[in-house]
Amino acid sequence: MENLDTNNTMPRIGDFAPDFEAVTTTGNLKFSEFNKGSWVVFFSHPADFTPVCTTEMSGFALEKDFFSAHNAKLIGLSIDSIHAHIAWVNAVNEKTGVLFEFPIIADIDMSVSKLYGMLQPGESETAAVRAVFIIDPVGKVRLVMYYPLNVGRNMDEIKRTLLALQVSDEHKVAMPLNWQPGDKVIVPAPKTIEALAERKNSNLEMVDWYLAKKEL
Missing domain, CATH: 3.30.1020.10 (Antioxidant, Horf6; Chain A, domain2)
Incomplete structure (x- = not known):
């Protein structure tokens, strides 16, 4: 049996989301401040300028009004530089008219990916899998989804589970x-x-x- 990588742990449901500071496409960000008082949908993608990732990020961008209406912020991540992120955001906007206005973390040193268990060595040593964390306004992880590199997520399910968590909490x-x-x-x-x-x-x-x- 292989030893577990203790530097690539996965936050569990009920844990407080690990805090971090990062460079993003909207500026420097401290996650605990970004999260405070709002739900957060935090998702990773394997790489910029890849086809499945482009469809997913565009899907999140097109649903910005839904998430905003339900007090939920979006934040993405991949193991790319800030320059690659900006170039990709610009290219998608020019080709499709869709603008990724939410922050995308430039995790070139993989520190945040490791903090959230987004690196799965059996899948890739250098690309984050398609992870989704739904984090509540007090900073607790409430839902975790993991998808392989070659399967895109279901946006309807992400929206459904966010609403389910919110209704469950309220009632x-x-x-x-x-x-x-x-x-x-x-x-x-x-x-x-x-x-x-x-x-x-x-x-x-x-x-x-x-x-x-x-x-x-």
Whole structure:
């Protein structure tokens, strides 16, 4: 069995997001200050001027109003220089009219990639895999997604999970399989006999005593 690379750990759900300072396409940035008071969707891509990455970054850029409306900031990363980032942003804008206005971290020394476990040696030693971290306004990691270099992400799923986390936090509920905004949600199971009796007499949609749904 190979030894784990302790310098390339992955933050887990419930951990506080590791802080860092970095050079980005919108200027120098301290992540904890960028994150404060807002949700953050933090995503990595393998390299500038690559086709799948261009479609993904364009997808994030085109959804900027959605994320802004839901108090979520976007921030990207790849192991490229700031000059390569700027050239790529400019090229995509000139060719397609799409502008990447969110910050893109220039992680040429791979320090942030290692901090967030974005380097997967079995996939590549020098390119970050397609990682997505959703981080809440107090700085906790709430969701982690990992995709290989050759498979683009699903933007609808990223948007859906962000909304699911926000609705869950607001209403203290859980989401069933394939939940979409407007669907019924799952109410936490009762933990006492009294609560069980109350549930049986409620107007919840009862599948069983431990699985009950309601509309918000």
